[in-house]
Amino acid sequence: MSQSLARNPRLGQWIRFLEHDRVRIATGKVELGQGIVTALAQIAAEELDLDPDQVMMLSGSSDEGPDELYTTSSLSIMDSGAAIRLVTAEMRTLLAERAARRLNCAPEDLGIERGHFHLAGERTGQSYWTVTEPGDLEREASGTALVKPHASYRTVGRSVPRRDLPGKLAGGGFIHDLDEPGMLHARILRQPGYSARLANIDGIGDHVQIGHFLAVLGDSPLAAEQAAKRARVRWTGERELDPARINAYQLLELPSRKHHIGADFADTTHDAELTVSRPYIAHASLGPSCALALYRDDHLTVWSHGQGMHPLRHSLARALDLAPEAISTIHVDGAGCYGHNGADDAALDAALIALARPGRRVRVAWSREDEFGYEPLGTAMVVRVSAAVDAAGRPVDWTTRIWSGPHVNRPGTTSGHLLAREALPDPPPQPVPTDPPLSRGGGATRNAIPLYNVGAHRICWHLVAGTPVRTSALRGLGAVPNVVAIEAFLDKLAAAASTDPVEYRLTLLEDERARRVLREVRDRARRESGQGLGFGFARYKNMAAYAAVAAAVTVDEAVRVEKIWCAADAGLVINPDGALNQLEGGIVQAMSWTLREEVRFDAHGVASLDWDSYPILRFDEIPEIEAWLTGPRDQPALGVGECTVGPTAAALCNAVADALGVRILDMPLTRDRIVAALLAGDDPAS
Amino acid sequence: MAGTWNLEVNGQAHAVQAEGSEPLLHVLRDHLGLKGTRYGCGLEQCGACMVLVDGDPVHACTRRMDTAAGRSVTTVEGLDAPGLLAAFLEEQAGQCGYCLSGILVSAKALLDRTPNPDRATIAAALAPHLCRCGVHARILRAVAKAATS
């Protein structure tokens, strides 16, 4: 049974019948721009034989909706979608049986149109709304309801337009826009790191101070912003970083816990080796984090754009020493987050101020600098692969070595807490780093096991404690460096074996679905003269969607991406156009990471605090993207949101190597690195 | 200097009480309640705050009230661009949508001036805008489609 359903077995946690022939479906998954709410409504409409416009969605409510933890890891269709499918199928069966008894016929004789029961093509006067009884919602889901066969789908598999897009195109729909007269506006004067203590405050008006947590208040966003600018705050005990040392390769020197997965080390000499690195990167949401909170009548209500409202309620309860029942957390859309950004931390900021100002609604808005400065980063990583090859040049023994900071530091997991807790009296201890287990796709090890036949395989990996900055989940976790390492290495081995890189991969791949996406991309990809062409492939987490990407580039001093092709197999696709949008978005984000992005540091922490110092790709750098879905649609739905990031990064690295004749393996592939590689490549002695 | 400033927004005359140095972005969002114009950086780097001032795209985050006074401002709420909206919906050109109000504003200014822009021209006009969700290819297609419809 779906895990979500096991955790929330009561039918009423998911479904409710409303007037005017409508049904309300609740989900714990939230809209992050990925279109999940639209897709889940399609699933419900399908099983209930409703039009999608009869389905109202309630998403991310701690009081009324199911607890489905966080909206992460391309799992929403598999978790929430599976639960909603079972719940709605069960409800349909139950109500059809009851209607049949009333109409004195067999349930199989009944047709359902927009929730109304038909008999021999005629309306019967009975509908879901006439036959449902209050007790229905109290039942526990059996989890065994008969769901519709794929072949009969009418709504699932159609590109239904996003429900929230019209409102957003009209300029509305974000948490940042919630407003009410008399609201208090706050800016946080943030503790610069765990050990820093407030030494002296000057020039400050209305404010809230709790321990080393300090917020200035105003009656408008501008007033709060100006108050923050006026305030003179001195901190002591700030940590001093050595920015020159902060890079991916520093991870090899920091204390770490070592893990071993897979085959024992063999007595084989490895013929080839290659090392890939990625720097610290930022989520860099376009809209900085925001939260609202109100404490009234001993109850705290918090509005947040975080990824999980139930976990947020628990983390807030722990931080504030309140009972979870004394807190309601409500999701409101924010800017895309791509993982664990500042959203949850802003929620605690707002809650702390609200508790100090009962009866007032408080709005906390982070500035651009706050967001870049205090969001948890995607960790830097180093991945080294080596292999022994047989006479035909095919790998027979393969070792992957990984050095990585933590990929998950979410509040509510054992390893994370909300940021402002560090400033409060009795701060929690620094989190002990953990990593998601491989059964859930792993973090540092995500996609580290090649899907190819590589002989005996082992992973030896180091979970580094004490990265210079807080790191947490960012789209794809370790998949990007791991896929780049595998795919760059395969290109290298293919070249050594004088084989075409795609042909070489096909000789190592048995999975027909994997072979199909690779072949389709190869057949469509074209290189014009002077361009480099590169390929990348992965099945995300080795259990979600398959994606193969080809990139054509020209390289002079910088890389110009000319065209991207992408074939993906996600099995059953609820909303094909929505899935394509996700494929394309992942492609662009991964292009930007690979070519451009790197967080910079100074002695106090993050120094790249604006878009000039943390540039991302712009419109005039985006090529045409040809992405398509392929593969068997009658197979289970596979998560699609992150499947393109690894293959895209790999395709780009391979295309640049193809164009240059030299391989650059440290991301991002900047102008400096290209020039250096060209110079080294020109040097006959090297 | 604090004062009362005359401002036409989306065809409506307003008398705004504000400091002369107050950014237009705050005036629009917090005095006039027009929340479609967004804060992204406050530094003319992201384009989330783009509005039209006398028909030209302008970053509202740095434009001072006193230099906008007496002019005519158009925000996403008053854009009157049904062709663009229809094309964005047809292409489903959006994910989180945070970037869209600013992008629609620049696209409208482009199409008002350049009837049939090619892809490179559209991309250049939108280069002041960031989209972190990576919807660029769809947005470029949508603007091109609106131009020909």
Ligand code: FES
């Ligand atoms: S908010 Fe004005 S350009 Fe970013």
Ligand code: FES
């Ligand atoms: S759609 Fe999210 S930033 Fe553009």
